[in-house]
Amino acid sequence: MKRGDRYRRSDSWKDLYRKKTPEEIELELGMELLHGPILFYNELVADHCMNPRNVGEIAGADGYAHLGDPTCGDWMRLWIKVDANRITDIKFQSTGCAGAIATSSMTTILAMGKTIEETKRITGEDVIAALGGIPGRNGDCSLSGVSALREAIGDYEQKKSHLSS
Ligand code: FES
Numbered sequence: 001m002k003r004g005d006r007y008r009r010s011d012s013w014k015d016l017y018r019k020k021t022p023e024e025i026e027l028e029l030g031m032e033l034l035h036g037p038i039l040f041y042n043e044l045v046a047d048h049c050m051n052p053r054n055v056g057e058i059a060g061a062d063g064y065a066h067l068g069d070p071t072c073g074d075w076m077r078l079w080i081k082v083d084a085n086r087i088t089d090i091k092f093q094s095t096g097c098a099g100a101i102a103t104s105s106m107t108t109i110l111a112m113g114k115t116i117e118e119t120k121r122i123t124g125e126d127v128i129a130a131l132g133g134i135p136g137r138n139g140d141c142s143l144s145g146v147s148a149l150r151e152a153i154g155d156y157e158q159k160k161s162h163l164s165s
Pocket residue numbers: 069072073074095096097098099100141144
């Protein structure tokens with residue numbers, strides 16, 4: 001098929017405005033359309049994805065994490081501010097998918113105001129439960145927020161131990 005051929009096939013301009021079936025489009029293009037699984041996110045997950053909470057960065061943070069996911073190429077950064085052993089501020093940035101962004105957003109909400117020990121006990125299941133569940137295919141992505149949080153706490157504890165030694 002020559003470039004532009006598919007736009008010249010029909011004699012009727014009205015064809016441009018007719019809704020076509022996927023089979024007709026495949027026939028017209030001479031190729032199969034991509035069919036993939038459709039993930040259904042609940043309203044809370046969609047809201048956290050479209051309006052993620054605690055996005056940004058913290059200047060002079062007490063703990064910092066930067067994780068990459070080699071399977072998809074996305075990355076995640078997370079900053080924490082700690083005062084009297086409590087998370088007083090937490091921010092994140094992510095290039096990840098809907099599941100990664102929504103669960104990271106919820107992770108920051110669960111961690112805010114908690115002690116370091118309480119924060120360490122937050123699991124991926126806690127985050128998913130707080131969101132009312134997410135589609136199964138997002139299993140690994142949904143752990144990025146919790147993984148980054150643990151790494152940021154590790155960074156904070158390491159800095160603290162250097163200061164006290
Ligand atoms: S696909 Fe990369 S974080 Fe989900």
